[in-house]
Amino acid sequence: MSVNDVLxxxxxxxxxxxxxxxxxxxKLATxxxxHCNVAIKIVDRVKAPKDFVQKFLPRELVILRRVNHNHIVQMHELIEVAGKRLCIVMxxxxxxxLQKIHEVNRIPEDQSKNLFSQMVSAINYLHQMDIVHRDLKCENILLTAEEQVKVTDFGFxxxxxxxxxxSHTFCGSAxxxxxxVIxxxxxxxxxxxxxxxxxILYVMVTGLMPYDDTNLRRLIRLQRKSLVYPEGAGVQEPCRKIKRNILYIYITIQMLKTHKKTFISPPQ
Structure with a gap:
């Protein structure tokens, strides 16, 4: 029996x-x-790499079972099909x-603050449970019809x-x-x-990626330079003065209140 028939x-x-x-x-399904629409992730265990099946997929399922937060995608159930495919209903x-940013070019600062605070709340919750995501990016931040944040994709x-x-595993997007990590x-x-x-915050308020990642060696050099906001980015002047704090990391750390050190010196 096919997956479609089973479901x-x-x-x-x-x-x-x-x-x-x-x-x-x-797939999106009713x-x-x-009594609602759901997203069904269908994993082919035969085609998937052995390392994914034995290491990363079990981790993802354990974490999805554990978490319960308003801004983290919730798993409804798991469905095994002939031992070859796993359907994760979420x-x-x-x-x-990312789709939202493409639609509007950049997200107004007030709305960015609201969305970002929801992301911080979700990640703070995970970190308090000693769970790390390691693949946060715009594509893995979902938005509901009411534009509420749902962090997803716990594969890493x-x-x-x-x-x-x-950690020693190289994962995520450069x-x-x-x-x-790079x-x-x-x-x-x-x-x-x-x-x-x-x-993610930089991309929201500017509509642009902060660095060109087509060359990893150059990327590392760019990451060490002061952050520059494009003209007309809609960022208030006090935020523009945070030059040495790449991508608001210092602000984020203060909000999370779970870390004592930053990668770089905080803004003066």
Whole structure:
């Protein structure tokens, strides 16, 4: 029996395909059981890399079962199909943050503050549970029809056993990745998330990526320079003076109140 037949028999009706990868796809569906639209991530365990099936997928499922936060996507149920495919049924969203930015060019500062505070709340919650995301980017920040944030995609997430434990896995997208990760150095995974939050904030208020990530060596050099906001970015003058604090990281850390050090010197 096909995946479609199994899900149809369980009261799911597909509406559209909203994402596809080399070994997974995400479909929007209606659900009789949950009385709402849902997103169903269908993972092909046969096509998926062994490391993903044995390491990253189990981690993601453990974390999705544990978390319960207004701004983190919730998992409704897991469905096994013939031992070959796994269907992860989650709450659906209207769009992701990158789609929103493409629609409006850049998000007004007041709205950016509201969305960003929701992201910080979600990541603070994860960090207090010693869970790190390690793949925060605009595409992994979903927005509901009411434009409420839902952090998603925990494929690279990890439960930290020791607060002083450093990570060694290179993961995530280079454009959202701090220098030490790109350089292959052991890194604090919670600080990785904070750096990524800063990049997301910059993209929201400017509509642009802060650095060109087409060349990793050049990217590292650019990350060490003072941040420059484009003209007409809509950022208030006090924010423009925070030159040495790349991507508002210092502000983010103060909001999270869970870290004592930053990657770079705080603004003077």
């Amino acid at each position: 149809k028999g369980m009261g799911y009706k597909f509406i559209a395909e909203i994402g596809e990868g080399s070994f997974s796809q995400v 659900s009789q059981k949950h 709450e659906a969203a209207a769009k992701d943050l 997430a990890h439960c930290v056993q020791d607060p002083s434990e450093l 454009a959202y990745t701090p220098p030490e 350089m292959g150095m052991p890194y604090d995974p919670k600080k990785y998330d904070i750096w990524s939050l800063g990049v």
